[in-house]
Amino acid sequence: MYNIVYSQGGVCLSDGFFADGISAGLKKDGANDMAFIYSDVECVVASVFTTNKMCAAPIRHFRSMGDFKSNFIVINSKNANAMTGEAGVEDIKEVLSTCKDSVKNPIMSSTGVIGVRLPKAKIIEGMKLFDLSKKDSNSASKAIMTTDTFAKEIAFNVKLDDGSSFNIGAIAKGAGMINPAMATMLCFITTDAKVSKSDMQEALDEAVKTTFNAISVDGDTSTNDTVLLLANSKSGAYDKAAFAEALFKVMHFLALEMVRDGEGATKLVTYKVTGAKDDKEAEIAAKALSDSLLVKTALFGEDPNWGRIASTIGASGVEAYEDKLKISFDNLCVYDKGNIYFDAEMEKKCAVVMQHQKFTISCDLGIGNGSFKAYGCDLGHEYVKINADYRT
């Protein structure tokens, strides 16, 4: 057995990890726009990147390094270094060549506008401002924000039965372009657990499926999506199950934070699909719901339009039948196998549920045992405002 305890400290909770954010003048308002994460000993690295074929230069740079240990990540916001070709990768090499001597195999990560070369001079000046002895995870989490309205960090201390313990923490950014197949989200996780690279990659791949790949703000998939996990083994402690669960908790928390911060979002909705032919079909149906513009706008309008939910399930391509389907808003069943329980009174009750910041829409397809939970938000005027003129 083990005990997972919420802790302050973000990426700096783990022993030997340091982080901070600084302003390199990339953001017009002078807010922090560059961050680093540093470990005083080398780390094994696990990663998950976007499936976008136009993946950005930082990802191609990372992949070109082969198998390596690292102790340093530098992150900039405002510029994605995407669609910048080989020149974009060369820019990264030039920036990283200015790292301090204690840095081994540095990694770069970027988020912001696509198709503009990195403002290299400013970023290299910014590198000089980094103080590797700082332990300010919160400042780092703020520096990587783009359209985020709040910073995202989390950490846990994991106590094992033998009295040993390890830490795991993370910072993340992401509020738009969040998509079931990874999104413009960056997440950097640090741990002092004594975990092997293979265990770490396996746990990361597994956790991504039900966390970052289960959320949706607008169904688009970015060029820059990145999850990086660094482990420096300094605690000497490890338990496979405890590590996997703690990692899941870190990622699940941050995934829901991203949905909650979805551009213009006012609600966090869980789409629980059960009774599907198999888990894969449940996932397709749940993600179809969380991606549907018509469902999202109905949520924003607090309109319990269950017909759109049925229609979206029907359009998703999964096996589904009108006379087997059941639809509920929280515990209020509005439709069950051909019976419509949706009169004026029920409509009022459902509208009350939808006024909550969090609620669950459940669809039982009544066919098999497949289930999946997806997470989404509503889409309102703010989304349009934010995205209609993002570049300027």
Next chain:
Amino acid sequence: MYNIVYSQGGVCLSDGFFADGISAGLKKDGANDMAFIYSDVECVVASVFTTNKMCAAPIRHFRSMGDFKSNFIVINSKNANAMTGEAGVEDIKEVLSTCKDSVKNPIMSSTGVIGVRLPKAKIIEGMKLFDLSKKDSNSASKAIMTTDTFAKEIAFNVKLDDGSSFNIGAIAKGAGMINPAMATMLCFITTDAKVSKSDMQEALDEAVKTTFNAISVDGDTSTNDTVLLLANSKSGAYDKAAFAEALFKVMHFLALEMVRDGEGATKLVTYKVTGAKDDKEAEIAAKALSDSLLVKTALFGEDPNWGRIASTIGASGVEAYEDKLKISFDNLCVYDKGNIYFDAEMEKKCAVVMQHQKFTISCDLGIGNGSFKAYGCDLGHEYVKINADYRT
């Protein structure tokens, strides 16, 4: 050779066809909400319906009739008769049992709110108001509108080389939920061409691919999508190529009218993808662009954010490479095989293109010979407003 000439008259241009719209009190404002199309001789019927698994009662009723000739379609707006089970089909039978004696194998079609039983009493009263000698296509086209802001009709007279001629005309509705895989769109086409059922179905299936299935407003697929084509042979004239082309012209015109009327849309954008591995991949990429929320909101903001276009192509899953891609706004190339032609001056020029009501975004993937044109619109505040509270 043949000559296709634009004509007035909509579904009533063809010899022997009659149509009209009336108010049965379904729409609160007293506007027309029921329409009929009638032919004084029996017609062969071709059809294409939604792929939504929760397809509405009118579609299930049509399918239950097997192979049949018909001379009557009744259409109501405000209620989709979807998710109403077998009772929904029984309601249709009851309504259609009140048809006049001259009517053979009547067809019903519905559009509106999902999950509410048909207001049968009102509709049966409405049936009594139909005057089958009326030739008012425009009035019928208005009666089938829901969120449409303008009525949609078109007709052509087709002159063949031997001096004979036939007519083809249609009415349609659709302004939201329009999707590449059919949408809440209804389209009713009449012709007096002497066309066989098999020729007609073949031409219809072919034309749907590049017209109604190439447009997108919000990527959702409705429970009620219907295209019906009735031919009564009264002209005695027919030419296979001329018929196919005239049918395509009818459907292409109405498809673009639907996009132009997309809920809250201010622009009609053609997404022309060329150089894809094959036509199927070109179609996937083009539809990904026309469906992307981030692209749509950038259009609304008149922001030439070509990075989002590249990112959407990359996320669509088709074979694509950063160093082979070319992107243009009308004839302005902003990115070509790794070269970015997007300075402040070009941005201004592109923004001017985007101020137009119609323009083309071209993406050459630089791989093979596959090509496809999709049509889409922008997404603005009006879309959110219309859909946040559709039911009330």
